[in-house]
Amino acid sequence: MELKDFSWSEKLAEICGIHAGDGYLRNDGKRIELEVGGNVKEERTYYDNYVIPLFSSVFKIDIKGKVFSSKGTYGFVIRQRRIVEFLHRLGFPYGKKAHVVRVPKFIFSGGERLFTSFLRGYFDTDGTLNFDKRGKYHNYPRIILKTISKPLFLDIKKMLLKLDFHFYTDTYKPKKPTEKPQYRIWIYGKHNLLKWMKLIGSKNPSKFTRFEIWKRFGFCPSHTSYKERIAILKGKINLCLIIYRAREVTRTACGASDPIVRVRIPPGPLVFGSKSG
Numbered sequence: 001m002e003l004k005d006f007s008w009s010e011k012l013a014e015i016c017g018i019h020a021g022d023g024y025l026r027n028d029g030k031r032i033e034l035e036v037g038g039n040v041k042e043e044r045t046y047y048d049n050y051v052i053p054l055f056s057s058v059f060k061i062d063i064k065g066k067v068f069s070s071k072g073t074y075g076f077v078i079r080q081r082r083i084v085e086f087l088h089r090l091g092f093p094y095g096k097k098a099h100v101v102r103v104p105k106f107i108f109s110g111g112e113r114l115f116t117s118f119l120r121g122y123f124d125t126d127g128t129l130n131f132d133k134r135g136k137y138h139n140y141p142r143i144i145l146k147t148i149s150k151p152l153f154l155d156i157k158k159m160l161l162k163l164d165f166h167f168y169t170d171t172y173k174p175k176k177p178t179e180k181p182q183y184r185i186w187i188y189g190k191h192n193l194l195k196w197m198k199l200i201g202s203k204n205p206s207k208f209t210r211f212e213i214w215k216r217f218g219f220c221p222s223h224t225s226y227k228e229r230i231a232i233l234k235g236k237i238n239l240c241l242i243i244y245r246a247r248e249v250t251r252t253a254c255g256a257s258d259p260i261v262r263v264r265i266p267p268g269p270l271v272f273g274s275k276s277g
Contacts, residue, residue: 010117011058013107017121018051019092020101020152022075025084027094032084037068037075038125039206042226044074046124046204052076059083099180102151103159115159116200122156124204129193129211130222137219141193145185153183160185163199165192209233 023036036055038047047065055078056063063076078084088094090104107114123129127145131138147153153169160167165187172182187196193211202208209229214220216233224232231237 009058010113011054013110013114013117014121015055015058016090016092016104016107017118017123018054018125019087019121020097020103020118021122021125021127023087023092024097025088025092025094027084027088032079032081034078034084034087035075037071037073040067040072040074042206043204045226046206047074047076049205050203098148100151101147101149103155108155108158112163115163119156119159119163120200120202123200124202124207127207129202129207131210131214131220133222138222139214139219141188141190141214143187143193143196145187146182148180148182150183153185156185160187165195167192205230 018036019034022038023034026033026035036051038051044065052063052065055061055076059078059080061078061080061083063078065074065076067074090106091102092104093100103118107118123143123145126147127143130142130144132140132142134140145156147156157169166189168186168188170184170186172184174181187193193214197211202211206226209226210220213229213232228237
């Protein structure tokens with residue numbers, strides 16, 4: 001697999017974004033492999049339904065997902081030398097990449113169509129979507145992109161500016177001298193979120209369900225799991241109000257014609273079932 005023979009497609013750009021977030025290239029003289037993995041509880045659906053088919057399609061290989069129990073992740077390993085070396089020639093380092101990873105050069109030559117694909121892959125693996133509490137509800141959108149790689153931070157800033165996003169940046173400096181500074185990009189507000197979803201989008205259901213709940217209800221409760229958000233969207237949990245008070249949570253469930261029922265429960269997983277349950 002040579003660079004000159006490869007099509008610089010949106011799919012490859014998205015793979016680069018996914019690798020920048022969740023990937024690891026290993027070539028230690030004994031093993032040469034690409035490992036990609038995300039949260040086993042929250043992102044297994046994303047990997048099975050999107051990431052694995054994407055990598056399989058682009059690299060023309062059969063990939064099987066697996067659980068990495070020691071890491072608490074779910075993903076896959078590719079051991080074909082041609083693929084590992086191809087990604088390395090794109091600029092991705094072997095070994096720990098967190099401090100030095102950056103956007104491959106070909107993406108900047110492809111313009112907006114490749115910017116959006118890379119950003120989608122990176123957001124889906126290493127980005128955050130949550131909602132600040134304004135008044136009683138968590139309703140103010142906030143996209144956060146964080147990295148300890150200054151080159152990646154600067155590259156992402158450049159792409160966001162080209163796409164005409166409005167955002168803030170800062171640098172978090174840890175108290176421990178052994179820890180590296182963290183470069184952060186904050187993209188706030190309804191306009192920015194709607195623009196992100198229209199222009200860039202998300203293929204990760206763990207993140208997209210947050211957007212869907214916010215769009216349907218006008219807010220998205222914090223500290224919910226992917227399983228809980230799916231239940232909310234299916235109507236198994238129809239939340240009208242969530243108020244967090246210290247270590248207690250008040251969750252108000254409303255049926256279409258039922259009176260409001262307030263249920264006070266301790267912090268922990270939400271238990272749900274049918275309305276009659």
